[in-house]
Amino acid sequence: MADFIKHPVVGLPDRKPDPVIPADQLHFSDEEKKQIQTWISRYPTADGAVMRALWLAQEKFGFLPPEVVQLVADELNIPYANAYGVATFYTQYFKEKKGKYVLDVCTCFSCQLCGGFDMLHYLEEKLNVHKGETTEDGIFTVQEAECLGACGSAPMLQITNGTYVHNLTEEKIDALIDALREDRMPAFTSVTLPQDEDELGGNRRSDVEHTEAYQAGPVSETTR
Amino acid sequence: MPTITIDNQTFEFEGQHGLLQFCLDNGVDLPHFCYHPAMSAPANCRQCLVEVGMPQRDRATGEISTDEDGNPLIQFMPKLQTSCSMQMADGMVVQTHRSSELVKRAQKDTLEFLLINHPLDCPICDQAGHCPLQNQAYKHGPEGSRFEFEKVHKPKHIDLGPRVVLDGERCINCTRCVRFTREVSKSDQLTIIERGVKNYPMTPPGVEFNEPYSMNVIDICPVGALTSKDHRFKARIWEMSKTASVSTVGAKGSNCYYWVKDNQIMKVTPRTNMDVNEFWLADEERLEYRKFNEDRPDGPTVEGAPVSWELAWKAAADCLSGVDGSRILFLGSAWATVEDNYLLAKMADAVGASAPVYLPHVEEGHGDGWLRTDDRTPNAQGCERLGIHAASAQDLKARLEAGEIDVLYVMEDDPVASGVCSVADLAGIKVVLHHYNTTNQTLQAADVALPAAMAVETVGTFVNVDGHAQRLRPAKAIAGVNRTLSMEIGKCRADRHGTPFDKWYNESNLINCQPGWVALPAVAAALGHEMTYKGPKQIMEEVSASNPAFKGATYSAMGELGVRLESTGVTA
Numbered sequence: 001m002a003d004f005i006k007h008p009v010v011g012l013p014d015r016k017p018d019p020v021i022p023a024d025q026l027h028f029s030d031e032e033k034k035q036i037q038t039w040i041s042r043y044p045t046a047d048g049a050v051m052r053a054l055w056l057a058q059e060k061f062g063f064l065p066p067e068v069v070q071l072v073a074d075e076l077n078i079p080y081a082n083a084y085g086v087a088t089f090y091t092q093y094f095k096e097k098k099g100k101y102v103l104d105v106c107t108c109f110s111c112q113l114c115g116g117f118d119m120l121h122y123l124e125e126k127l128n129v130h131k132g133e134t135t136e137d138g139i140f141t142v143q144e145a146e147c148l149g150a151c152g153s154a155p156m157l158q159i160t161n162g163t164y165v166h167n168l169t170e171e172k173i174d175a176l177i178d179a180l181r182e183d184r185m186p187a188f189t190s191v192t193l194p195q196d197e198d199e200l201g202g203n204r205r206s207d208v209e210h211t212e213a214y215q216a217g218p219v220s221e222t223t224r
Numbered sequence: 225m226p227t228i229t230i231d232n233q234t235f236e237f238e239g240q241h242g243l244l245q246f247c248l249d250n251g252v253d254l255p256h257f258c259y260h261p262a263m264s265a266p267a268n269c270r271q272c273l274v275e276v277g278m279p280q281r282d283r284a285t286g287e288i289s290t291d292e293d294g295n296p297l298i299q300f301m302p303k304l305q306t307s308c309s310m311q312m313a314d315g316m317v318v319q320t321h322r323s324s325e326l327v328k329r330a331q332k333d334t335l336e337f338l339l340i341n342h343p344l345d346c347p348i349c350d351q352a353g354h355c356p357l358q359n360q361a362y363k364h365g366p367e368g369s370r371f372e373f374e375k376v377h378k379p380k381h382i383d384l385g386p387r388v389v390l391d392g393e394r395c396i397n398c399t400r401c402v403r404f405t406r407e408v409s410k411s412d413q414l415t416i417i418e419r420g421v422k423n424y425p426m427t428p429p430g431v432e433f434n435e436p437y438s439m440n441v442i443d444i445c446p447v448g449a450l451t452s453k454d455h456r457f458k459a460r461i462w463e464m465s466k467t468a469s470v471s472t473v474g475a476k477g478s479n480c481y482y483w484v485k486d487n488q489i490m491k492v493t494p495r496t497n498m499d500v501n502e503f504w505l506a507d508e509e510r511l512e513y514r515k516f517n518e519d520r521p522d523g524p525t526v527e528g529a530p531v532s533w534e535l536a537w538k539a540a541a542d543c544l545s546g547v548d549g550s551r552i553l554f555l556g557s558a559w560a561t562v563e564d565n566y567l568l569a570k571m572a573d574a575v576g577a578s579a580p581v582y583l584p585h586v587e588e589g590h591g592d593g594w595l596r597t598d599d600r601t602p603n604a605q606g607c608e609r610l611g612i613h614a615a616s617a618q619d620l621k622a623r624l625e626a627g628e629i630d631v632l633y634v635m636e637d638d639p640v641a642s643g644v645c646s647v648a649d650l651a652g653i654k655v656v657l658h659h660y661n662t663t664n665q666t667l668q669a670a671d672v673a674l675p676a677a678m679a680v681e682t683v684g685t686f687v688n689v690d691g692h693a694q695r696l697r698p699a700k701a702i703a704g705v706n707r708t709l710s711m712e713i714g715k716c717r718a719d720r721h722g723t724p725f726d727k728w729y730n731e732s733n734l735i736n737c738q739p740g741w742v743a744l745p746a747v748a749a750a751l752g753h754e755m756t757y758k759g760p761k762q763i764m765e766e767v768s769a770s771n772p773a774f775k776g777a778t779y780s781a782m783g784e785l786g787v788r789l790e791s792t793g794v795t796a
């Protein structure tokens with residue numbers, strides 16, 4: 001993926017792609033249909049449920065090729081064009097096949113200052129891919145992400161639209177990659193807040209098993 | 225009555241009004257891009273910002289607070305408001321760019337943003353010259369750009385469908401095109417893809433933008449992002465004249481403009497008429513204009529040989545004279561105007577023939593209940609109201625085969641192509657033919673062929689399927705001098721292109737043909753029957769005064785938007 005800042009070129013999507021999901025697999029189960037109907041019933045019009053339904057489809061099929069977007073649109077009885085517009089708007093909907101684990105490394109302001117790019121480059125070198133690419137074995141996709149709302153524990157990354165890994169270091173990345181190769185997903189981790197240290201042991205949440213202590217962010221090598 | 229004050233001028237109003245539309249209707253020229261009166265207002269371009277205030281009310285009493293002079297105190301909203309999505313309320317006070325520096329500044333800044341990634345390709349852009357972005361940047365925009373970086377490149381010259389081409393870089397993402405397919409044509413073939421600086425309108429994969437109304441997005445696109453595949457790079461807007469007239473492609477009679485350069489129709493665009501086609505035109509109505517330019521005859525012929533018009537009138541009259549009226553078949557035409565059909569009926573009457581009939585050109589299933597109709601002719605209703613009724617090809621064929629006919633007088637139609645008869649069938653029959661194109665298949669059998677002016681070259685009236693009588697105006701000149709046509713061309717075109725008095729006047733591509741209201745009286749005169757009219761206007765005055773089905777349809781009453789005639793119960 002070319003660097004958009006240096007070469008601001010927006011491509012054209014494939015307008016006549018061949019379907020990738022075999023026709024006999026391209027459907028929702030009765031249970032999924034029921035779930036979608038429940039979502040629809042919560043909104044005044046069916047298009048309110050489009051994001052939930054696309055999400056469900058992505059979890060089922062792994063990504064959202066046009067035929068899956070069409071399937072969602074048909075299930076919601078909304079125009080295919082509308083569903084497609086929504087799917088392309090959000091980067092978390094994958095329009096093409098990704099690796100088993102998608103690593104979104106935040107390089108937005110706070111993370112950048114604390115070494116977000118260093119982490120990204122370390123990961124790129126370690127896995128021998130450029131951002132936006134997938135490793136040859138199909139296990140990892142490395143991406144650059146904008147602020148994921150965990151600036152307090154910068155630098156950080158997110159695994160496949162889910163678990164966050166906070167306070168990244170090279171060692172932490174090594175351990176993470178090893179774990180993911182063995183399909184061990186890190187547990188959800190809550191980062192404590194310094195202002196809560198006295199009263200709550202730093203942790204406001206009662207529903208988490210794992211906490212990680214807040215630490216002052218490192219400073220990026222490239223910023224220094 | 226509720227009042228609103230706009231730039232210190234107070235207006236009364238009734239009912240619900242959008243602020244932007246009200247301003248536009250009252251001569252306040254508020255700049256805007258995304259708003260379109262026929263569609264929802266997403267308020268995304270931000271060009272229509274104004275200051276809006278309401279009279280302050282005392283909380284305790286609910287009374288309007290006033291200053292020492294008794295004038296109401298106005299509380300302005302803290303931020304500028306988009307006038308397109310603002311509903312008017314009693315007592316509202318609005319400041320536009322005409323009275324507010326803040327609004328002026330906002331318009332300028334918005335334009336600077338809109339232009340950040342807009343290419344500076346106006347010199348080769350089809351929209352230049354009638355581009356809202358260009359005009360507004362000129363009127364309200366900043367002098368230059370402070371954006372010194374490489375602009376974002378997006379896909380260019382992409383065929384969205386067979387008739388519409390996209391230039392993604394020029395798009396300002398107003399979403400008018402998307403809303404058109406969503407709300408007006410309901411084809412849902414377009415959406416905005418991606419987001420931020422990367423977004424542009426596109427079809428979803430596997431879909432082509434091919435709906436029968438697709439070209440309307442070209443007109444409503446406020447920039448040159450959507451252009452016509454047919455018209456791209458053919459003519460600059462200022463090289464063409466624009467004539468308000470009526471479409472000839474179906475029975476709806478959609479109002480349109482004919483754009484002419486060098487006496488050729490270059491394109492057809494919609495003209496707003498809320499009683500007929502609102503803001504829209506079907507693609508077929510825009511694209512069927514080549515018939516006006518191509519395969520046109522050059523002067524009259526007798527037995528295939530070119531002759532002068534005088535000899536041609538005489539020859540046509542000779543075909544009719546001395547023949548028993550009952551053995552002459554007059555064929556009127558739903559392509560021809562009311563005036564011309566009326567004159568034909570008069571001529572039929574003068575020679576003792578029965579009233580003319582016309583051939584219907586109906587294509588079952590073509591219509592869609594909107595602007596496209598099964599009837600592919602513009603004036604069947606006008607014929608019916610004149611008492612010229614549809615005759616089936618089979619009936620006419622039977623009459624010809626039974627040898628009942630000695631002379632076939634055809635005005636502006638093609639019985640051979642319509643399946644009435646073959647050229648061979650017409651061997652023993654005298655045929656006089658007023659024709660538009662050299663592709664007319666009856667031409668081979670015509671003893672006298674009289675090239676006729678087409679709808680874009682004449683003055684006349686069509687009545688649409690709903691009984692709306694509307695005027696045709698000459699968009700392009702024909703060969704020879706005709707005072708009525710010259711006057712009409714001079715009158716109906718603000719730009720005066722194409723009249724002998726302007727610098728664009730050009731003698732190329734003039735067709736040697738005559739309008740029916742010249743040809744028919746000339747033939748009648750050669751026959752010894754006087755049909756003297758000063759022109760089609762006077763003919764229509766006579767028709768509207770004498771025939772109740774045309775009551776009120778005078779030229780002055782029809783004006784630009786036409787007259788809805790009383791229903792006669794007859795359907796074409």
Ligand code: SF4
Nearest residue numbers: 395396398399401445
């Ligand atoms: S292509 Fe034109 S009409 Fe469509 S969103 Fe862009 S600017 Fe608006």
Ligand code: FES
Nearest residue numbers: 106111148150151
């Ligand atoms: S900047 Fe990285 S999470 Fe906010």
Ligand code: FES
Nearest residue numbers: 267269270272308
């Ligand atoms: S016209 Fe009001 S925001 Fe575009």
